[in-house]
Amino acid sequence: MSAGEALARVVREEHGRIVGALVRRYGDVDLAEDAVAEALEVAWQKWPVDGVPPNPGAWLTTTAHRRALDRLRRESTRTGREREATAMLDTPAEPLGVVDDDRLRLFFMCCHPSLALEARVALTLRLVAGLSVAEIAAGFLTEERAMAQRITRAKRKIRDARIPFRVPEREDLPARLAGVLAALYLAFNEGYLSVGDESGSRPDLADEAIRLTRQLVAMLPAEPEAQGLLALMLLTRARDGARVVDGRLVPLDEQDRARWDPVRLAEGRLLVRALLAIGHPGPYQVQAAISAAHTDEEVPWAEVVALYDLLLTLAPSPVVRLNRALALAHTQGPEAALELVDDLDLASYHPWHVARAHLLHLLGRDAESRAALEAALALDPTPLERAHLERLRATGGTGPPS
């Protein structure tokens, strides 16, 4: 393995842990972030020359601690803290790879409910995943400066409002974990929606989100919702290769299953089965189960409708009602489904119009179906979706929404 590969790998695996360890020791997020960045810079210069150290993670941790102390010494007003920090450094460091608590604390600090969801996502990708500000900005198609400001503001709030570096107490854990999962899912969707996006080299936020969720699952094995989110991401991601072919969006029922990723598919389906056996359903688990059902040889539509009913009791929303109605079209016909869809107040949501176009087409009401397609196009579909809708308009067909 080359020095560059070794470094990329240690960043992926250890960044959150190292930043976390420094935040715990020095209580200063900026200091921790900068020290780790400097340590990486040193590694970048030294490793290709001296060779990769036997324990790259420990090497980076030690180097980052030294850099942090150097910085504290330079800032004379912080003499008291320097003494404290030096004293702490004399105590033997905990072995790496055993204690994961610092990374878990970092997750919860970055995803504190007092921070806006966008700030949580950006902070988590920066501090836990170790992405650069430029990479995060590219992932969200945002100006780098705006992203840097968002991250800086969030770090300042952590410091000024004293957002704690701590794993929440048992009774708060489910609610706080939901905040972490929401941030990871937002990162995932940002990456997922950009599949087939020709606008440039966006880093793979979907893969980053899967990796971070995997880390979370490993640290919180008794939390089924974290596993549910992981399963949902894997099952969604597994279909990417078939969902976008030659820059074209392919609806689910027309997808070539040979293009599905068998490894992710198998892992996602296995997780769903294990979660069903546990029997503590939550919104992510149910969405994963719905996704898994769509990958069955014959989609069990009645079961899918029942799962949507369950999801509506856990996390009611008009979008869930819309998707339930589309599933119900398979069991009770398009007329019953259209009635449900027309009751929803979703006229500003283009998938609602796409759903109507589809159902109206099935009912042979082609003029109304075309009008619904036009309405969808008039809203703001992504370029991929727009191309798909324009093809449907041209051929007079309406495949079901993907």
Next chain:
Amino acid sequence: MSTTQYLLGVHHGDEISWPEGVTVDQVMADVDAFNVKLREQGRWVFAGGLQPASSATVIDATGAEPVVTDGPYVESKEYLGGFWVIEADDLDEAMRWGTEASAACHGPVEVRPFQSE
């Protein structure tokens, strides 16, 4: 561990509107109970309710002569109407007190840290 002081601010318009079925007596009783709990746990620093914003006067003495203006500094639909100052270990604790404060005064509460010395 040293503590930080937090402001728990309550904002409302000139006419305070409580949720339906909630009486002034109810709010007073709930706030009193919350105050007692804050004191018992050693987290109370200060608390008070303010007269309506129409009673405010703004003085600007940055120029040669002080300029006096009738009314609040910023025109708004809602003003700071009352507040607590509490001690807390961190934002998690302050938010727990903020949650209880909101339930006690039957309105939203803004949690905001003081600068440390």
